[in-house]
Amino acid sequence: MSTKKTNYSYIGIAFILLVFGIIFIPRIINRIKGDDITRSESRSQDVSKEAEKQISDLMFLEINGEPKKVPYFSFMNQDGKVITNKDYEGKVYVVEFFFTTCPTICPRMNRNLVQIQNTFSDFEDFGVASFTINPEYDTIEVLKTYADNYEITNPNWHLMTGDKDAIYALANVGFNIYAGENPDVDGGFEHSGNFALIDKNGFMRSRKDDFGNPKIFYKGIISEEEQTDEDGEMEEISMLKEDIAKLLKED
Incomplete structure (x- = not known):
């Protein structure tokens, strides 16, 4: 009985990981491709723009x-x-x-x-x-x-x-x-x-x-x-x- 329970537990965990991978990993990838990278690029562009600003020595x-x-x-x-x-x-x-x-x-x-x-x-x-x-x-x-x-x-x-x-x-x-x-x-x-x-x-x-x-x-x-x-x-x-x-x- 204990062996079967253990097998059932492994099967259950594997099933949960499979569901997690199917549902959440694509969302995480999309988020990285979309919001996070966009924000990162935006921040990089803002820094670049700041660098381009010329404060004169006058x-x-x-x-x-x-x-x-x-x-x-x-x-x-x-x-x-x-x-x-x-x-x-x-x-x-x-x-x-x-x-x-x-x-x-x-x-x-x-x-x-x-x-x-x-x-x-x-x-x-x-x-x-x-x-x-x-x-x-x-x-x-x-x-x-x-x-x-x-x-x-x-x-x-x-x-x-x-x-x-x-x-x-x-x-x-x-x-x-x-x-x-x-x-x-x-x-x-x-x-x-x-x-x-x-x-x-x-x-x-x-x-x-x-x-x-x-x-x-x-x-x-x-x-x-x-x-x-x-x-x-x-x-x-x-x-x-x-x-x-x-x-x-x-x-």
């Missing part, structure tokens, strides 16, 4: 230990549309201060900006913010004509006019780019020929200088073709293009 301009962010502004552009800093959120953009009747540096600055515009023509998240420091003359109509003459085609390039005091405060305090009236200079106004670079989150960014400090601004007057000016100063448009490309890859 520095933040810090004031009192805090990264400097573009302050609020609101002006009218060349199309008569109100433009604020909110319109530039999620975009990398270059900032300049100019005026349309400038007889000296502005034409050179804007020719360089047009070249930059054309370099990044395929990027919807690139723009330019141009603020006139002579808003009494530079009306919407004047800015529109200026934009057409310079072949400004980027929909995110806004030439803005508005309250003079607000513009000057934005230049001198908001961006630390000098602008002022001076009847003794050609055109009656003087201003920096520098550009500021802003990232997608509205922070001012730049590369390091030889001492590890942020350069803050980019020279906007000297073209890539010129390479240097009469004083031997090197052009920084190529540098600016490289850094725009870096910021466009950031989230």
Whole structure:
């Protein structure tokens, strides 16, 4: 009797294992082929995507230990549309201060900006913010004509006019780019020929200088073709293009 019971036990165990194999092993295989491997591949792809993200080495301009962010502004552009800093959120953009009747540096600055515009023509998240420091003359109509003459085609390039005091405060305090009236200079106004670079989150960014400090601004007057000016100063448009490309890859 004990031998028969033992045989019956072995037969029962074998039968259970057979049923388990028929029912559950295919499910386990399917699960491995489906969910688990898919999740594993998905995790691998996520890691791969993370690895592909390029965090740039560009520095933040810090004031009192805090990264400097573009302050609020609101002006009218060349199309008569109100433009604020909110319109530039999620975009990398270059900032300049100019005026349309400038007889000296502005034409050179804007020719360089047009070249930059054309370099990044395929990027919807690139723009330019141009603020006139002579808003009494530079009306919407004047800015529109200026934009057409310079072949400004980027929909995110806004030439803005508005309250003079607000513009000057934005230049001198908001961006630390000098602008002022001076009847003794050609055109009656003087201003920096520098550009500021802003990232997608509205922070001012730049590369390091030889001492590890942020350069803050980019020279906007000297073209890539010129390479240097009469004083031997090197052009920084190529540098600016490289850094725009870096910021466009950031989230």
